[in-house]
Amino acid sequence: xxxxxxxxxxxxxxIVIRTLRQAGFDDHEIVEAEDGADALAKVxxxxxxxxxxxxxxxxxxxxxxxxxxxxxxxTVPFGFVTSEGSPEMRERAANAxxxxxxxxxxxxxxxxxxxxxxxx
Amino acid sequence: MTTIDTGERRRGxxxxxxxxxxxxxxxxxxxxxxxxxxxxxxxxxxxPLPGEPVAxxxxxxxxVVGPWTGSVVLxxxxxxxxxxxxxxxxxxxxxxxxDEDVADAFGEIANVVGGNVKAALPGSSGLSLPDVGDxxxxxxxxxxxxxxxxxxxxxxxxxxxxxxxPLPAH
Numbered sequence: 001x002x003x004x005x006x007x008x009x010x011x012x013x014x015i016v017i018r019t020l021r022q023a024g025f026d027d028h029e030i031v032e033a034e035d036g037a038d039a040l041a042k043v044x045x046x047x048x049x050x051x052x053x054x055x056x057x058x059x060x061x062x063x064x065x066x067x068x069x070x071x072x073x074x075t076v077p078f079g080f081v082t083s084e085g086s087p088e089m090r091e092r093a094a095n096a097x098x099x100x101x102x103x104x105x106x107x108x109x110x111x112x113x114x115x116x117x118x119x120x
Numbered sequence: 121m122t123t124i125d126t127g128e129r130r131r132g133x134x135x136x137x138x139x140x141x142x143x144x145x146x147x148x149x150x151x152x153x154x155x156x157x158x159x160x161x162x163x164x165x166x167x168p169l170p171g172e173p174v175a176x177x178x179x180x181x182x183x184v185v186g187p188w189t190g191s192v193v194l195x196x197x198x199x200x201x202x203x204x205x206x207x208x209x210x211x212x213x214x215x216x217x218x219d220e221d222v223a224d225a226f227g228e229i230a231n232v233v234g235g236n237v238k239a240a241l242p243g244s245s246g247l248s249l250p251d252v253g254d255x256x257x258x259x260x261x262x263x264x265x266x267x268x269x270x271x272x273x274x275x276x277x278x279x280x281x282x283x284x285x286p287l288p289a290h
Contacts, residue, residue, distance in 0.1 A: 083234070086238070104231075
């Protein structure tokens with residue numbers, strides 16, 4: 001399985017990768033994107049099986065990326081990993097077609113709960 | 121039709137909440153503790169004690185814009201910010217840290233703390249991308265919620281501070 005991780009923070013991308021491994025999802029190919037525009041391009045070129053995306057990013061936000069993907073007909077499974085976990089943001093994410101929203105700070109249990117039905 | 125001026129609209133326009141009406145120190149500290157455990161390490165605790173004044177300070181912050189507008193500012197010494205960066209990077213920590221690494225890691229801590237402070241505030245607000253450097257100026261001493269903490273014996277302060285000057289007194 002190929003997982004695309006989009007976050008403008010390189011440190012946070014590493015923390016997400018580390019937490020995926022700690023949650024037991026350690027046998028997957030990882031692709032990184034540094035903002036929403038990069039993620040949008042890499043969904044096309046890399047054809048990931050899952051996108052884990054930050055919300056607030058320069059150039060293109062995560063929600064804009066998700067909306068652009070759905071507008072173009074992409075059905076790639078998409079989840080947010082963001083510091084903004086309010087009910088309002090969760091509703092916006094779900095309405096745009098996100099499968100889940102993992103709020104930062106998170107731990108391996110949060111990842112396991114959100115991803116167990118998504119990652120084989 | 122006679123309109124009665126109750127002053128309601130003027131009062132509504134002339135008042136805005138200060139942060140101490142919206143969040144307290146205990147909530148800010150709890151948010152910071154969770155962020156530390158998740159990002160810095162499971163055994164990393166923040167001790168709620170004021171420390172020595174910070175020499176060579178560095179701040180990271182995010183801005184919140186909404187019913188309350190201001191910044192969530194973390195301040196510590198530059199050396200401590202570097203130590204935090206190494207803690208976040210763990211095995212990926214380079215021998216020589218670049219300023220960019222510190223800005224990324226210390227900014228991300230502000231992003232996580234700030235995002236959770238924002239979520240605890242009433243109403244709908246926007247959150248900026250993090251910034252790192254000299255702390256934004258304190259505009260209104262009444263519109264500040266500040267906690268002073270120690271991490272590995274070093275001072276870390278978190279200031280949730282309004283961006284607007286006080287309203288003129290009537």
